[in-house]
Amino acid sequence: MSAKKKDSTRYSEVRNAKALRDYFVDERFEAGLALKGTEVKSIRAGRAQINDAFGRHTNGELWLHNAHIEQYAFGNIYNHDARRIRKLLLHKHEIRKIVQALDAGGRALVPLRMYFKDALVKVEVGLCTGKKLYDKRETMKTKVQEREMEKEMKFRRK
Numbered sequence: 001m002s003a004k005k006k007d008s009t010r011y012s013e014v015r016n017a018k019a020l021r022d023y024f025v026d027e028r029f030e031a032g033l034a035l036k037g038t039e040v041k042s043i044r045a046g047r048a049q050i051n052d053a054f055g056r057h058t059n060g061e062l063w064l065h066n067a068h069i070e071q072y073a074f075g076n077i078y079n080h081d082a083r084r085i086r087k088l089l090l091h092k093h094e095i096r097k098i099v100q101a102l103d104a105g106g107r108a109l110v111p112l113r114m115y116f117k118d119a120l121v122k123v124e125v126g127l128c129t130g131k132k133l134y135d136k137r138e139t140m141k142t143k144v145q146e147r148e149m150e151k152e153m154k155f156r157r158k
Helices: 037-044 094-105 133-157
Strands: 014-015 023-033 054-058 061-065 086-089 108-117 120-130
Touching: 014 023, 023 108, 037 108, 054 094, 061 094, 086 094, 094 120
Parallel strands: none
Antiparallel strands: 014 108, 023 086, 023 120, 054 061, 054 108, 061 086, 108 120
């Protein structure tokens, strides 16, 4: 009997659980990420978190702050710092559009998910507007109602 094959889609995506709860996503962009080799290996192993991450612009470039990519377990002296600032790679017209929206105020650049596209690590970033407390309560209420409806439908099918 042969051994089970590893599930290649298991760690193919890292999601930001807080983003959709705390923000309204106005626009989404797919950005590349300037990484070191050990960072790519850690992401492939599922050792990354972007829950507290955010984007900033400096000198016409976009940077991802506070993203935590754990140090590679088998790394050597050239291993990376876990919370270093990483450069987001976008087209110039996309950068210009994002910078204008951030400068206008009331919006934030939030990473929504990090995933592999072929062999490259991509980050889906969103231009987001923060939710108020009553908006959060409303989304929680609709989620509870949807769950109850699903439970009721499941019960009626039996």
